[in-house]
Amino acid sequence: MCMADQILRVVSLSRSYGERETIVHALREVSFDIPQGAFIAVMGSSGSGKSTLLQCASGLDRPTSGSVLLAGADLTTLSELELTELRRMRIGFMFQDYNLLPALTVEQNVALPQRLAGYKPRGNDISRVLSWVGLESLRRRRPSEISGGQRQRVALARALASAPDVLFADEPTGALDSKSGREVLELLRWMVDQHGRTTVMVTHDPVAAAVSD
Numbered sequence: 001m002c003m004a005d006q007i008l009r010v011v012s013l014s015r016s017y018g019e020r021e022t023i024v025h026a027l028r029e030v031s032f033d034i035p036q037g038a039f040i041a042v043m044g045s046s047g048s049g050k051s052t053l054l055q056c057a058s059g060l061d062r063p064t065s066g067s068v069l070l071a072g073a074d075l076t077t078l079s080e081l082e083l084t085e086l087r088r089m090r091i092g093f094m095f096q097d098y099n100l101l102p103a104l105t106v107e108q109n110v111a112l113p114q115r116l117a118g119y120k121p122r123g124n125d126i127s128r129v130l131s132w133v134g135l136e137s138l139r140r141r142r143p144s145e146i147s148g149g150q151r152q153r154v155a156l157a158r159a160l161a162s163a164p165d166v167l168f169a170d171e172p173t174g175a176l177d178s179k180s181g182r183e184v185l186e187l188l189r190w191m192v193d194q195h196g197r198t199t200v201m202v203t204h205d206p207v208a209a210a211v212s213d
């Protein structure tokens with residue numbers, strides 16, 4: 001496969017915490033490429049560095065050394081401001097605990113990243129992503145008024161609203177019962193298959209990993 005097909009390239013990535021006798025090498029010289037449109041599961045024992053990897057690869061954290069190329073842009077060379085803008089427009093995030101704002105409605109949560117980036121999201125665009133995740137009828141509810149599985153689907157809609165190059169998901173089914181978890185996984189699979197949305201998911205769950213490539 002030629003290099004242009006690699007949407008994400010991680011090169012000799014290292015991340016350590018602390019120093020001297022208390023230093024922890026969470027990542028040591030990790031390299032891999034992820035092709036456009038792949039659905040990748042990252043598995044490993046507790047403390048092996050999965051979350052650190054995801055955070056460095058998505059520009060939420062800065063590695064100690066190495067580089068991360070997202071569609072050719074080296075995240076490790078960007079300023080904080082450039083990185084913030086790139087994260088808002090080109091990277092989608094899902095977390096185990098959803099990270100929704102409780103005071104905002106479902107549709108306001110979905111529109112938030114684009115609003116923060118200075119765009120006025122079109123109602124049609126928000127409706128489209130909400131219909132993908134089956135939540136159009138709940139668009140005026142607040143997170144406290146919907147179930148955990150529905151909250152995670154809101155988080156997915158929010159992540160997809162800006163059509164990101166890569167969707168990063170850290171244990172997206174970790175807090176869900178098996179039925180809600182399966183629904184979220186089926187949606188992720190559908191997004192990859194129908195919309196070519198490259199997805200990198202950290203998971204402990206072999207059932208979740210089995211849905212990936």
Ligand SMILES: Nc1ncnc2c1ncn2[C@@H]1O[C@H](COP(=O)(O)OP(=O)(O)OP(=O)(O)O)[C@@H](O)[C@H]1O
Pocket residue numbers: 017018024025026044045046047048049050051052053
């Ligand atoms: N802020 C921090 N300061 C110091 N050490 C840290 C910090 N964050 C993570 N670590 C350490 O780095 C290593 C990797 O942690 P990380 O959270 O990436 O692992 P993980 O594979 O995601 O674990 P889990 O599956 O339990 O969530 C662990 O030894 C952890 O204790």
